[in-house]
Amino acid sequence: MHFLTLDELTVDDIYEVLHQAEALKNHKLLSRPDLYAVNLFFENSTRTKCSFEMAQRKLGMNVLSFDAGTASISKGESLYDTVKTLEAIGVDVAVIRHSEERYFDALKDKVSISLINGGDGMGHHPSQCMLDLLTIYQEFGSFKGLNVTIAGDIRHSRVARSNTYALKRLGANVSFSGPKAWRDPEIGDVSFIEMDQAVKESDVLMLLRVQHERHAFGENFTKQEYHNQYGLTLEREKKMKKNSIIMHPAPVNRGVEIADELVECERSRIFKQMNNGVFTRMAMLQYVLAKREETKHELIN
Amino acid sequence: MHFLTLDELTVDDIYEVLHQAEALKNHKLLSRPDLYAVNLFFENSTRTKCSFEMAQRKLGMNVLSFDAGTASISKGESLYDTVKTLEAIGVDVAVIRHSEERYFDALKDKVSISLINGGDGMGHHPSQCMLDLLTIYQEFGSFKGLNVTIAGDIRHSRVARSNTYALKRLGANVSFSGPKAWRDPEIGDVSFIEMDQAVKESDVLMLLRVQHERHAFGENFTKQEYHNQYGLTLEREKKMKKNSIIMHPAPVNRGVEIADELVECERSRIFKQMNNGVFTRMAMLQYVLAKREETKHELIN
Amino acid sequence: MHFLTLDELTVDDIYEVLHQAEALKNHKLLSRPDLYAVNLFFENSTRTKCSFEMAQRKLGMNVLSFDAGTASISKGESLYDTVKTLEAIGVDVAVIRHSEERYFDALKDKVSISLINGGDGMGHHPSQCMLDLLTIYQEFGSFKGLNVTIAGDIRHSRVARSNTYALKRLGANVSFSGPKAWRDPEIGDVSFIEMDQAVKESDVLMLLRVQHERHAFGENFTKQEYHNQYGLTLEREKKMKKNSIIMHPAPVNRGVEIADELVECERSRIFKQMNNGVFTRMAMLQYVLAKREETKHELIN
Numbered sequence: 008m009h010f011l012t013l014d015e016l017t018v019d020d021i022y023e024v025l026h027q028a029e030a031l032k033n034h035k036l037l038s039r040p041d042l043y044a045v046n047l048f049f050e051n052s053t054r055t056k057c058s059f060e061m062a063q064r065k066l067g068m069n070v071l072s073f074d075a076g077t078a079s080i081s082k083g084e085s086l087y088d089t090v091k092t093l094e095a096i097g098v099d100v101a102v103i104r105h106s107e108e109r110y111f112d113a114l115k116d117k118v119s120i121s122l123i124n125g126g127d128g129m130g131h132h133p134s135q136c137m138l139d140l141l142t143i144y145q146e147f148g149s150f151k152g153l154n155v156t157i158a159g160d161i162r163h164s165r166v167a168r169s170n171t172y173a174l175k176r177l178g179a180n181v182s183f184s185g186p187k188a189w190r191d192p193e194i195g196d197v198s199f200i201e202m203d204q205a206v207k208e209s210d211v212l213m214l215l216r217v218q219h220e221r222h223a224f225g226e227n228f229t230k231q232e233y234h235n236q237y238g239l240t241l242e243r244e245k246k247m248k249k250n251s252i253i254m255h256p257a258p259v260n261r262g263v264e265i266a267d268e269l270v271e272c273e274r275s276r277i278f279k280q281m282n283n284g285v286f287t288r289m290a291m292l293q294y295v296l297a298k299r300e301e302t303k304h305e306l307i308n
Numbered sequence: 309m310h311f312l313t314l315d316e317l318t319v320d321d322i323y324e325v326l327h328q329a330e331a332l333k334n335h336k337l338l339s340r341p342d343l344y345a346v347n348l349f350f351e352n353s354t355r356t357k358c359s360f361e362m363a364q365r366k367l368g369m370n371v372l373s374f375d376a377g378t379a380s381i382s383k384g385e386s387l388y389d390t391v392k393t394l395e396a397i398g399v400d401v402a403v404i405r406h407s408e409e410r411y412f413d414a415l416k417d418k419v420s421i422s423l424i425n426g427g428d429g430m431g432h433h434p435s436q437c438m439l440d441l442l443t444i445y446q447e448f449g450s451f452k453g454l455n456v457t458i459a460g461d462i463r464h465s466r467v468a469r470s471n472t473y474a475l476k477r478l479g480a481n482v483s484f485s486g487p488k489a490w491r492d493p494e495i496g497d498v499s500f501i502e503m504d505q506a507v508k509e510s511d512v513l514m515l516l517r518v519q520h521e522r523h524a525f526g527e528n529f530t531k532q533e534y535h536n537q538y539g540l541t542l543e544r545e546k547k548m549k550k551n552s553i554i555m556h557p558a559p560v561n562r563g564v565e566i567a568d569e570l571v572e573c574e575r576s577r578i579f580k581q582m583n584n585g586v587f588t589r590m591a592m593l594q595y596v597l598a599k600r601e602e603t604k605h606e607l608i609n
Numbered sequence: 610m611h612f613l614t615l616d617e618l619t620v621d622d623i624y625e626v627l628h629q630a631e632a633l634k635n636h637k638l639l640s641r642p643d644l645y646a647v648n649l650f651f652e653n654s655t656r657t658k659c660s661f662e663m664a665q666r667k668l669g670m671n672v673l674s675f676d677a678g679t680a681s682i683s684k685g686e687s688l689y690d691t692v693k694t695l696e697a698i699g700v701d702v703a704v705i706r707h708s709e710e711r712y713f714d715a716l717k718d719k720v721s722i723s724l725i726n727g728g729d730g731m732g733h734h735p736s737q738c739m740l741d742l743l744t745i746y747q748e749f750g751s752f753k754g755l756n757v758t759i760a761g762d763i764r765h766s767r768v769a770r771s772n773t774y775a776l777k778r779l780g781a782n783v784s785f786s787g788p789k790a791w792r793d794p795e796i797g798d799v800s801f802i803e804m805d806q807a808v809k810e811s812d813v814l815m816l817l818r819v820q821h822e823r824h825a826f827g828e829n830f831t832k833q834e835y836h837n838q839y840g841l842t843l844e845r846e847k848k849m850k851k852n853s854i855i856m857h858p859a860p861v862n863r864g865v866e867i868a869d870e871l872v873e874c875e876r877s878r879i880f881k882q883m884n885n886g887v888f889t890r891m892a893m894l895q896y897v898l899a900k901r902e903e904t905k906h907e908l909i910n
Contacts (some may be wrong), residue, residue, distance in 0.1 A: 043362065053686070054694055057673055061698050064671050069365050070360055070676055072373055092355055092558065095582035096362050145587040165394070257694070258686040288667035292704065344663065345696050372659055373674055385655070385860040393859070395658055396883035397663050 008293050009122040010110050012076040012131040013173045013181035020294075022179070028141050028283070028290035031065075039068035040066070045093055048104045048125065054257060054281060055125055055134065059102045062288035071098065083265065087114055093194065095118040100295060121295045129165055135256050138287040142280050144212055146252055151176035155229045156205040157235065158184035159215030159264055162191040166256050167215060171197060182209075185237050186228075202236075206243045213254045214239060214294045230263050239265045241289050244272070309599035310423040311592050312412050313432040314474045321595075322441065322478070329442050329584070329591035332366075339368035343597065346372045346394055349405045349426065355558060355582060356435065360403045363589035372399065388415055395421040401596060410605045422596045430464055436557050437470040439588040441478070443581050444512055447553055451478035456504040458518030459485035459538065459564055464491040465592055467557050468516060472498060483510075484536050487529075503537075507544045514555040515540060531564050540566045545573070553577050610891050610898035611724040615775045621778070622762070622896075623742065624797050630885070630892035631836075633667075636884060640669035647673045647695055648754045650706045650727065656859060656883060657727055657736065661704045666889035673700065687883030689716060696722040702897060707791050717737045720754055723897045731767055737858050738771040740889040744882050745813055752779035757873045758807040760839065761866055764793040768858050769817060773799060775844040784811075786909065790843035790880050805836070808845045815856045832865050846874070 015023065025112050044063045048056050065071050070094075086105065091102055100121040103110070108128035115122060126132045140150075147153055156172055161167045171181050171194055182198050183190065184205045204210060217233065234240060239253065244266070247253075253265070253275045261267040270277060314322065345364045350358050364371050371540075372394075385408065394402055401422040404411070409429035416423060422535060427433045448454055456475055462468045462484050471549050472482050472495055484491065485506045507512060518534065540554065545567070548554075554566070554576045562568040571578060614901065615623065646665045652660050665672045673695075688707065701839060702723040703713070710730035727732045735790065742752075749755055765768045773796055784800050786807045807814060813884055819835065836842060843906050846868070846909050849855075855867070855877045863869040872879055881885055 014352070037409065039675075045358075053675075053691060054698075057675065058694065058698050061672055063699075064645070065699075070674075071361055072371075073354075073358065073705070074375070074676070083561070085562075088559060088562075089354060091579060092330070092582055095579040096355075096359050096586055097366075097583070098362075258690060260685070261687075261690075278693060278697040282699070283696055287700055346659075372666070373664055373672075374655075375676070384862070386863075388862060389863075390655060392880060393883055394659065396880040397656075397660050397887055398667075398884070399663075458794070554888065 008295050008302060009111065009115055009124075010133060010295050011115065011122065011124045011168060013133050013136055018176060019136075021173070022146060024137060024287070024290045024294050025144055026119040026143050027293060028137070029145075030179060031286045031289045031293075034135050037065070038196040040067060040069055042066075042068045042100070043071060044068045044099045044100045044102070044292075045073050045075055045098050046102045047089070048102075048126070049074060049075045050106055050126065051102050052104060052125070054284070055104065055268065058222060058281070059125065059134070059288050061285045062292055065285065066289055066292060068100075068292075075150075086110060090114055090118055090120060090122075093119055094296060099117050099299070100292065121257065123291060123295060126165060129163055131169050131192075132165040134171050134221070134284070134288050134291060135181050137291060138280055138284040139166075139213070139254060139256070140173060141283045141287050142252075142276050143179075145283075146276070147210065148181045148288055150174060153179040154182070154211045155179050155211040155213060156184050156200065156209040157213045157215065158202060158239075160189045160218055161194070161215070162189045163218055164215050167191070168194065170213065185215075186233075199280045200202065202238070202243060203246075206239070206246045209253060210251050210289065212239065212247065212251065216256065216258060217260055217263050232261075234263055234266070238263060239269060244269055244274075256281060257281065287295050310412065310416050310425075310569050311434060311596050312416065312423065312425045313469060314434050314437055319477060322438075322474070323441065325389050325438060325591045325595050326445055327586070329382060329438070330446075332587045332594075338366070339356045340359060341370055342369060343367075343401070344372060345369045345401045345403070345593075346399050346405045347426070348390070349403075349606060350376045351405050351407055351427065353405060353426070355585070356405065357580070359437070359585040360424075360426065360589050362586045363593055366586065367590055367593060368382045370595075371403075387411060388418070391415055391419055391423075394421055400600070403595065410596055422600050423473040424596060427466060429466070430469075431466055431468040432470050434470060434594045435585070435589050435592060436594060437469050439581055439585040440467075440471055440514070440555060440557070441474060442584045442588050443478075443553075443555060443591060446512065447577070448586075451475060451480045453482040454511045455483070455509050456512040456514060457483045457485050457501065457510040458514045458544075459503060459506060459540075459552060460514065461490045462495070462516070463521060464519055465516050468492070471514065486516075487534075493557050503510050503539070503544060505520060507540070507547045511549065511552050511553065511557060512581050513540065513548065513554050516556065517559060518561055518564050521541045522528075524528060531561075535564055535567070538562065540570060542567045542569065545570055548575065553583060558582065610897050610904060611717055612724075612735060613717065613724065613726045614734050615738055615771060620778060621777070625737075626739060626889070626892045626896050627746055628744050629895060630739070630888040633748075633888045633891045634856060639667070641773060642671055643852070644668075644670045645673060645700045646670045646702045646704070646894075647675050647700050648704045648727070649675055649677060649691070650651065650704075651677045652706050652870040653706055653785050654706060654727070654893045656707065656886070658764065660886040661725075661727065661890050663887050665748060666893055667887065668891055670894075672703075677790055689719070690714060690855060692716055692722060692724075696720055701901070702894065705714075721899050724818065725893060725897060727904055731765055731770075733771050734767040736772060736886070736890050736893060737768050738775050740770055740882055740886040741768075741777060741815070741856060741858070742824070743885045743889050744854075744856060744878050745781075747885070748878070752776060753782045755781040755812045756810050757781050757813040757815060758785070758786050759800065759817065760804060760807060762791045762820055763787060763796070763817070764791045767818050769793070770796065771814065779892075787817075788835075802843060804840070805848075805876070808841070810850070810851045812853050813843065813856060814849065814851065817859060818858065819862055819865050832862075836865055836868070840865060841871060843868045843870065846871055846876075849876065852854065856882060856910045859883065 102123045102125045104125035108130040182200050255277045403424045403426045405426035409431040483501050556578045649783040704725045704727045706727035857879045
């Protein structure tokens, strides 16, 4: 049993994980030292990796250290053989971030270790998606009819893709905003609006990080030009709807996609999202491990 | 008390560790949070490092993180001073992998911390050797008269060297196979046979990894040529003796020393070896720690 | 509540931490799995990082792994945003080493996570200072009137600076020794003496590491010339006062600031310092956490 994309989950499954995450916020510490987790991050990360490790420790699991830089992968070993090795060693669950889209397709039916997708290239990022859903759900109690605008580099964002599909399934109206060059023709049936319109209409304004790794500023616009034309400026924030919220998966480029002073403003849920991330990931781990134990019982009976 | 090479152990000692490893497979979890371990790996490793860490955690030990890349070693500190530092800090046992052969000779009589050799250059690799012995012992119940062929780069392999000496002491017949250029004139009294003969005669066919770090293919043969002439092809496997087994210390070069499809075939014990590695290392840790506690009692009484 | 420099502590506070460190040496293990620590080391370290981790584990805390090399800091995230992220994730205390002097000024009033300074550029290194004080206090029972000479690269040493201020506040007489070019005009009112005089007069001879990272030998002198003119040679050690001790923050350049054979000689407290480091850091952690819990109570009542 894995947790790879939200596409595998029914709407009921999604709500089950959200409710479980809420419940875990008030839960006392668990202790499962018989369970072993490992976090295989082949791409840089602070937030997601630390958050998963915190979630594992709060569940009382044993967390094995794994440094992708010094692992045998650098001797040319395949991801499959690395995962099979960890399985043979006795690891129960592996969280993997890898630059290859759908890297998990080559693994999921061949391993008994449980996989949780921590991000696959420009594909999916289900734990980010789940924590975003939790943050919206806490705020509005429902997704039906909510106006959500996702703004920025849609084309290269696994967050944009995962969130759009999930939010639409849950009944929200999703719009995109940002430079034309960064639109993604593959995500159909989503309207594009200017930021000036987005701030007026959105209940949720979800800003994406401008990815320096993928883009060079200066090609089409400077940081300041991006901020003025596509970013959430101090002026635009004043025009936002009452009770609307600002979200961002972080790390934030302060002064680019969002004005520095707005990162911790009253309607910002940016650090709330990070806090929710721990409980969301605890719920995802429990969801996978519960299914895993069911399967074991079935095999025995 | 250290565990540096198998040469220090009597045959009785070896059997003691093997029996202990077997017993640990069915043991419940131990808890020794008063014991502190650290793993100093100055060469890349997934398997050995993770396996030792898993063993330490299954014994309930505290495992300190240590990143050789960012340690003071890079400020020019000697291995001796690093180990003495860890000793002063309160570490009980250090597992070390280092590129220098017999690095431990400069340490073993001067430190009170217990050392376990995780591999020294082209010298020894006792935990790999012990887990190989356990895998063979589980299969055949004895070493006496068994035909074992070790195939591949004998000269640069610490596995070949350690295993040959240990297997001969335990009564097995050892042969080598592979390219002439990779024979090791220093290991005397072992016959060389072709792979076509090896598959017919061996009870245990132990394949070694072709080490890309040390060799460049293309000098004498391509990967395909190596596979055809010296590797375990699909055709050769069919000629193997009934009940004979395939072993490999991994990581495997699929399609070079062994055909891709054979890595997980019925007679392959490759992932079994990895699984045995955890219990073997638990037994090695217990062996060292028991001797350590005996010594402390002697000092007190 | 943080622990950033010794300047924030009263003399009574300093003695409180020293007494607590002494008490912890004989204390049984504590268990605070509800507390989460993280060690953010943006500069190389074995001793300080391992020592803090050991202290955290001996207090029974949960230690999250954090690799500065692969963190989002490399995506351009600020230290502030990294620390706020860890706070949002639920971390209670962060130990930080950073090359920027007084990096903590931009953080200390804005975060609720407790910060412990593990070294800031050429600024402060309070845990090293506290463990040096503990080592001297254990030896002499008081600081009043003690002659302490700090020898070596005064100008680039955060140890020299922190120790000088603290020792003077506690009543010791501090002198400096070493090359003229490495004197620090900013630390006023400390006399400079030659090493030949220092060995005769000092109760505590505190040697500093010649920092290869900052200096190139060969500019003004070779290693041998440094040793002969400014170092503690075998001959000079013979002229040291009865009951005087040798200290060094390590890593040591054997044969440069101190003769190889003297590192573990009878009057050397070098490895004792490292051992004291663990208990000192436990006391610092407890000091910060106690203040933190007081503050929480105040907020509730």
